[in-house]
Amino acid sequence: MNRFAHLQILTKKKVKTPADLIGNTPLVELKHFPLNKGNRLFAKLEFYNLGGSVKDRLGVNILEQALLRGDIQNGTVVEATAGNTGIGLALICQQYGLKLHVYVPEKFSIEKQSIMHALGAEIVNTPTEKGMLFAREEALKFAQETGAFYTNQFESADNPSSYDKLAKEIKRDAGKVDAIVAGAGSGGTFTGLAKHFKESHRVIVEPEGSILNGGESGSHRTEGIGVEKWPVFLDKDLIDAVETISDIDAFTRVSELAQKEGLLVGSSSGAALHAALKTQENMTDSNIVVIFPDAAERYLSQQIFDIKGE
Numbered sequence: 374m375n376r377f378a379h380l381q382i383l384t385k386k387k388v389k390t391p392a393d394l395i396g397n398t399p400l401v402e403l404k405h406f407p408l409n410k411g412n413r414l415f416a417k418l419e420f421y422n423l424g425g426s427v428k429d430r431l432g433v434n435i436l437e438q439a440l441l442r443g444d445i446q447n448g449t450v451v452e453a454t455a456g457n458t459g460i461g462l463a464l465i466c467q468q469y470g471l472k473l474h475v476y477v478p479e480k481f482s483i484e485k486q487s488i489m490h491a492l493g494a495e496i497v498n499t500p501t502e503k504g505m506l507f508a509r510e511e512a513l514k515f516a517q518e519t520g521a522f523y524t525n526q527f528e529s530a531d532n533p534s535s536y537d538k539l540a541k542e543i544k545r546d547a548g549k550v551d552a553i554v555a556g557a558g559s560g561g562t563f564t565g566l567a568k569h570f571k572e573s574h575r576v577i578v579e580p581e582g583s584i585l586n587g588g589e590s591g592s593h594r595t596e597g598i599g600v601e602k603w604p605v606f607l608d609k610d611l612i613d614a615v616e617t618i619s620d621i622d623a624f625t626r627v628s629e630l631a632q633k634e635g636l637l638v639g640s641s642s643g644a645a646l647h648a649a650l651k652t653q654e655n656m657t658d659s660n661i662v663v664i665f666p667d668a669a670e671r672y673l674s675q676q677i678f679d680i681k682g683e
Contacts (some may be wrong), residue, residue, distance in 0.1 A: 392433050392468055394423040396538055400546040400662070405633035406650060411658030414649060415547055417539070420638070420668035424460040424488075427539070427562055427666040432461025434535035435524050440469065448472060449521035453508035455558065455597055456485025457667055458526050463492035474515060476508040481596060484671040504590070506601050526559045528605045536565025543662055544569070551659035552576060554616075554649040556641045557585060558597050560604030562664060567611035574656075575613045578641075578648040580623065586615045594620045596675070597641040597666055616648035623647060624680040627669065631678070637669040640677060 388394060398421040403414045419427035439445050450466055451474040452458060459475040466473040473494040477486060480501040489496055499508045509527060516523035526532050539562075543550060552574040555563045560577075567575045582591035583599035590601045595618070626643035630636045638646075642665035649663040669677045 391423055395429045395433050398422060403634055408653055409657050412653045412656055413660050415662045416665050419666050424464045425667055426457040428457035429461040431458055431532055431535040432465045435531040436465045438531045439522055445522040447520045451512045451515050451521045452524045453512040455481045459489045459494055463489050463494045467493055476512045478508050482672050483674050504601055532559055532561030533565040533606055536562050540566050540569035547660055547662050549660050550662050552652050552661040554645055554652060554663040556598035556645050557600060560607040564607055576616055576648055576652050577612050578616050578645050580644060581617055581619050586617045595623045595640040595644050618644040618647050628678050628680055638665050639667040639669055639672050641666050
């Protein structure tokens with residue numbers, strides 16, 4: 374598939390609002406990595422969404438559902454985020470005239486924080502060493518004190534359902550899907566997809582320092598995935614395999630994707646690719662689909678192409 378086909382499609386149609394540019398991202402076959410006999414590897418390029426990540430789908434769904442229910446009473450929304458969810462929410466808050474407050478641990482990329490600020494979000498940084506759980510506690514406290522609507526991406530049932538359309542797009546474009554590979558931050562993307570691919574081998578991806586595989590919570594440079602406690606809506610029965618990927622492997626794949634495929638992706642995409650390549654080693658004559666959540670540009674300050682780490 375021509376990887377610019379998505380842009381060609383967009384130039385041929387009119388859209389009513391910028392939010393209409395969320396979804397229908399391209400599915401691209403990766404042809405420059407060694408695969409077992411008959412295997413084909415496809416990447417869903419979610420950085421083609423309006424705000425540049427898979428979390429745009431969450432932003433539009435979680436807010437539109439809240440508005441339909443009348444959950445947003447005072448015009449203010451709050452969330453704890455590594456950045457991409459905040460960007461997705463900021464885009465939709467702007468469309469509906471809502472104010473957005475985001476709690477962001479200091480370590481996360483300055484590029485994502487700058488984009489959120491440009492879109493009108495008020496950013497409150499929390500200490501890196503206190504992790505995302507503390508940021509979530511602060512967001513909840515703000516909601517309780519001010520009456521703001523807490524989107525609560527880590528527990529909201531509207532999170533997994535945000536990816537129903539993503540699953541439909543993959544089925545439409547890939548046809549047969551023998552394995553689906555996706556990272557876990559809140560766990561919503563994987564959960565939403567896994568429910569639609571019950572006959573496929575469903576692989577969830579985490580960095581070292583995440584707890585899904587029974588490890589202890591710790592620091593990692595791979596951004597956008599990794600959990601400190603088990604996500605509320607993540608059903609273990611939906612998971613066929615957990616792949617825990619080191620920072621060095623994730624960053625190495627980021628560089629390889631740039632050099633071999635001309636794709637500039639974030640570190641969570643590198644981790645997902647490494648997991649997909651490991652998955653296909655036990656398969657033949659199979660189609661494997663991997664989700665690439667975002668692009669490299671929003672991580673340049675974090676030396677995204679420095680595979681040696683710190």
